[in-house]
Amino acid sequence: MGHTSLEKLIRLQKKTSNIRNICILAHVDHGKTTLADCLVASNGIISTRLAGKMRYLDSREDEQIRGITMKSSAISLHFTSGESEYLINLIDSPGHVDFSSEVSTAVRLCDGAIVVVDAVEGVCPQTQAVLRQAWLENIRPVLVINKIDRLIVELKLSPQEAYTHLQKILEQVNAVTGALFTSKVLEERAVKEAELEGAVPEGEVPELSGGEQVYDWSAGLEETDDSHLYFSPDQGNVVFASAFDSWGFSIHQFAQIYCQKMGIRSEVLQKTLWGDFYINPKAKKIMKGAQSKGKKPLFVQLVLDNIWSLYDAVVTRRDKEKVEKIVASLGLKVMARDLRHSDPKVLLSAICSQWLPLSQAVLSMVCERLPSPSEMSAERVEKLMSVGTRRFDSLPEKTQQLKQAFLDCVSEDSAPVIVFVSKMFAVDSKALPQNKQRPLTQEELAQRRELARQRHAERQATSQIAEDPDSASAGGAQTATPTNNTNTDADALCAQTEALSVKPAEEEEEKKEHFIAFARVYSGVVRRGQRVFVLGPKYDPALTLRTLPEGCSADDTVPSVPHLACCTLEHLYMLMGRELEELEEVPAGNVLGIAGMEDFILKSATVSTSPACPPFTPLNFEATPIVRVAIEPKHPSEMPKLVRGMRLLNQADPCAEVLIQETGEHVLVTAGEVHLQRCLDDLRERFAKIEISASKPIIPFRETIIRPPKVDMVNEDLGRQQKVAVIHQAKEEQSKYHEGPQVDSGGLVNLTTPNKMATIGVRAVPLPEEATRLLEGSAELIRTMEQFSLFAREGKTLEISQKTLEQIQEFRTRLEGHLQGWKWRNAVERIWAFGPRRCGPNILLNGVEGYQRPSVWQCLEGEKEKPEAATLRDFDNSIVNGFQLATLSGPMCEEPLMGVCFSVESWEMKLAPQFTQQDSVEEETTSRQGSENSDNETRAAVSGESESGGSNEAEASSSSAGGQSRWRGDVTDCYGPFSGQLIAAMKEACRHAFQAKPQRLMAAMYTCEIMATAEVLGRVYGVLSKREGRVLNEEMKEGTDMFIIRAVLPVAESFGFADEMRKRTSGLASPQLVFSHWEVISSDPFWVPTTEEEYLHFGEKADSANQALKYMNAVRKRKGLYVEEKIVEHAEKQRTLGKNK
Ligand SMILES: Nc1nc2c(ncn2[C@@H]2O[C@H](COP(=O)(O)OP(=O)(O)OP(=O)(O)O)[C@@H](O)[C@H]2O)c(=O)[nH]1
Ligand SMILES: [Mg+2]
Secondary structure (H helix, E strand, C coil): CCCCCHHHHHHHHCCHHHEEEEEEEECCCCCHHHHHHHHHHCCCCCCCCCCCCCCCCCCCHHHHHHCCCCCCEEEEEEEEECCEEEEEEEEECCCCHHHHHHHHHHHHCCCEEEEEEECCCCCCHHHHHHHHHHHHCCCEEEEEEECHHHHHHCCCCCHHHHHHHHHHHHHHHHHHHHHHHHHHHHHHHHHHHHHHHHHCCCCCCCECCCCCECCCCCCCCCCCCCHHHCCCHHHCCEEEEECCCCEEECHHHHHHHHHHHHCCCHHHHHHHCCCCEEEECCCCEEEECHHHHCCCCHHHHHHHHHHHHHHHHHHHCCCHHHHHHHHHHHCCCCCHHHHHCCCHHHHHHHHHHHHCEHHHHHHHHHHHHCCCHHHCCHHHHHHHHCCCCCCHHHCCHHHHHHHHHHHHCCCCCCCCCEEEEEEEEEEEHHHCHHHCCCCCCHHHHHHHHHHHHHHHHHHHHHHHHHHHHHHHHCCCHHHHHHHHHHHHHHHHHHHHHHHHHHHHHHHHHHCCEEEEEEEEEEECCEECCCEEEEECCCCCHHHHHHHCCCCCCCCCCCCCCCCEEEEECCEEEEEECCEEEEECEECCCCEEEEECCCCCCCCCEEEECCCCCCCCCCCCCCCCCCEEEEEEECCHHHHHHHHHHHHHHHHHCCCCEEEECCCCCEEEEECCHHHHHHHHHHHHHHHCCCCEEECCCECCEEEEECCCCCECCCCCECCHHHHHHHHHHHHHHHHHCCCCCEECCCCEEEEECCCCCEEEEEEEEECCHHHHHHHHHCHHHHHHHHHHHHHHHCCCCCCCCHHHHHHHHHHHHHHHHHCCCHHHCCCCCCEEEEECCCCCCEEEEECCCCCCCCCCCHHHHCCCCCCCCHHHHHHHHHHHHHHHHHHHCCCCCCCCECCEEEEEEEEEEEECHHHHHCCCCCHHHHHHHHHHHHHCCEECCHHHHHHHHHHHHHHHHHHHHHHHHHHHHHCEECCEEHHHHHHHHHHHHHHHHHHCCCEEEEEEEEEEEEEEEHHHHHHHHHHHHHCCCEEEEEEECCCCCEEEEEEEEEHHHCCCHHHHHHHHCCCCCCCEEEEEEEEECCCCCCCCCCCHHHHHHHCCCCCCCCHHHHHHHHHHHHCCCCCCCCCCCCCCCCCCHHHHC
């Protein structure tokens, strides 16, 4: 087939109903790029011989070398099915977990997905992840079961066994879909119930019109039709394939073939080719119950048997005669060259690609089963348009009207342009079509030839002139000198102008990387040179609609609005894999590339001509970036280049994060080792183009406290012994610092600010593990609650969707469930704040007697701010900030805290009267302050104020009306602003309270799933245990000789793990590491032997390796903190034993 012309594709872009935007998703190495190759070859872009071997869409060098895809890339293909012609915008995505963010960027732009599953490996972790992603984005999947050839050649299954095996794989995939579907239905039902409850007054049962009372106990699953969701060959959404051998088929194709041969209606065959059916030749009927009667199912008899015998003839037995017979019976033509080829796979591909062309099977399934852009569901549109916790119906009316534009997906000029950019990718300026060398036309060639001739003539002329003065100088030096002078002047001038003209060229050289936005048009037509609005993720259309004039467009000069910018679409491209094709306009429903937006978009954005357009919901990223390294240039003078390079890298990668730490280090955060390697390569070769050195990965830790252990290190009961020690220790500490915090035996720390005006008492308590985990998983909800409180403080309200409110309610109930016992009485009610960063897994509790403040659960209760003690309330924020600082970096090695609850048990303020009463503070008051303090101490301890209740309230507020402003800004004394002191004191108190408890480090853990054959199992375990991995379970994959091992592994030990595993097992096992959770390291970093048994067991120095101490010291060293280490352990004089005799 010839190369499809660009004009044809452009023509097809306008026919929205014949466009399919699809992506290929799968676990790593299941054959996505190989499949894409076959589809690309069907358009003549690469040769069919190379299809499956070339991996055309893996255009980066490292992708080819490593054999894995690292980015998503798109290509537009043409497909003819019967009468209709289709445009397929295909996006290939990576399967490696490190690049799962690239999958998110691809899925967002598509309407459908081809999910590929390896017939041998079956459903793997990433298969589940991509199915979930497709589900979350509401895009419809179809299934390709790939690598069927491995069942024949590697596993040597019989057709019947293969059939059973394939059935199992289908079941596995459908089980994943089923689980997603069930959870959605249950969720919807819960929402519906909540709405019903809201509509009917409490206590009443909803009644039917007939007056009967009903109670519906079904879960809603029965009435919801889910049959279209599942993969089943008879539904036409499954293709069986071997992408490597370029064949694939759906049941439909075989039904067509056999309906003529056997005279059975193709609809009947379509329904019976897959399933428990067999042919009864005598009765000339297709019957059910093949299994129970021991008959061959139709699928085995008519489909698999044929393929097996083909492989047998071509690959296994190389039976020429039989091959020729098969070729003749199938009516195919095979070239003699292929027939004679020494590699049987060549012949196999030649036969199969004609008999069962893969592209035909896959693309016709795509066109029939996947929706076109104009069939987008209303549900998906609403999801795209309502950011985070906002409800769709709380959006401004004009914004809601845009929903219709999404649904219509028309390319008329009247329709608003809506485009979503899901990522920015860098291309070399040479690759841009406008910079590419075109083949020259005849006329241009002639012109150039003429130019060259002229230049040659000129050069000859000047060389002659240069020779002449030389000959003249012999006669008259006088005349020669001026000519020479002018000549050199002219040369210098020339050199200067050249230098001037070279400079911009160099700059041009610098700006070699151009950013192209990877985007899709959802409505309207985008044109080259058009002006559009770029909407950042935090853009609020409601705000803009109020400020911008009616009918305002991006062409006008627009007043500045937060998160809104105007830009021009400089170039539009059709994405063609490794190439870009320039376009003038792109109609709705197409995927495209846009140039000229790098200054406006960092990673993703919404682009529209209407300011009413809301920003799209952010992409769902599955992986959390966790591996950090500090980067510096080899030559310090190249720092600016590195900074620029890192900025570019940050823009070009959807998931990498670039930050500058307080220490001044430039830090790169990536999703994993492979991702890190790619980022470093990019930085070296494309973005910074300098030599860089990267530090060892910076491993994150968390600090926490635990309950005092009951046994010592040798498992002896500690009993009272320990307690005595603690009290003793506390007393010692107190005597050490007279000024410092007072610590009592229960761990309560009392600390006074340096100006002696406030004293706080804080106690640290470990949170139960489940509660910590819950907090960690609910960060998003906590952030919403925090936002709500912030809005409430400013007197505004934030509309939160019913669903989110329910989630918050559930979060609260679950938290209450986890915090049981007398210690936690009313704890959930009393939560003051979460931290660090206001949404972390630590809690600040309000244990101050009588101090009332707005609850963090405000959004649930809808309560108004309660009247409270004004002075304390004013400084409420300082306490919270102190807590935030304390939880952000702990005392062990300045890492964030986790699972710690700080309870503020007392908070007393001694305020000098002049601060509360007078507006102006004279100089002398400050000087007299000391003496006055003792006389007129105003105790603003809360207990007093709240007891006096309402009557005092008016007075308090009136007195503080003037004084308050003084308190906030001007309260200064020799120790600096008071609120600052309070923050510092709170932070210190928290740190001391933390240290009063047994401290532990927490390590980040990966889960890894390793597939390995029985022979290498032992080595897999070896590598795992060497790196402190813990095996969770091991099971055998049915029908294969593969074992699946699930294990957890500390991130700290994971570097080089995948490589070592591959090497030790000769490439037979390769693990996928995904960040899973934080785990407490059981050993105490500060441990020294205390009990008699411990001395006996470990010796006085306890010099056995303490893993936690090692980790802690490594972190401290890196951060430049003091490390208590002895360089010389035993300072004995060295002596030579031999001489001592
Ligand atoms: N035997 C066999 N091997 C296949 C088949 N399809 C792909 N492969 C091989 O599987 C390996 C991985 O193929 P890719 O196409 O790179 O897999 P991928 O899914 O794109 O991998 P990532 O993009 O890295 O996730 C290659 O070595 C292919 O040759 C197949 O049908 N049969
Ligand atoms: Mg790939």
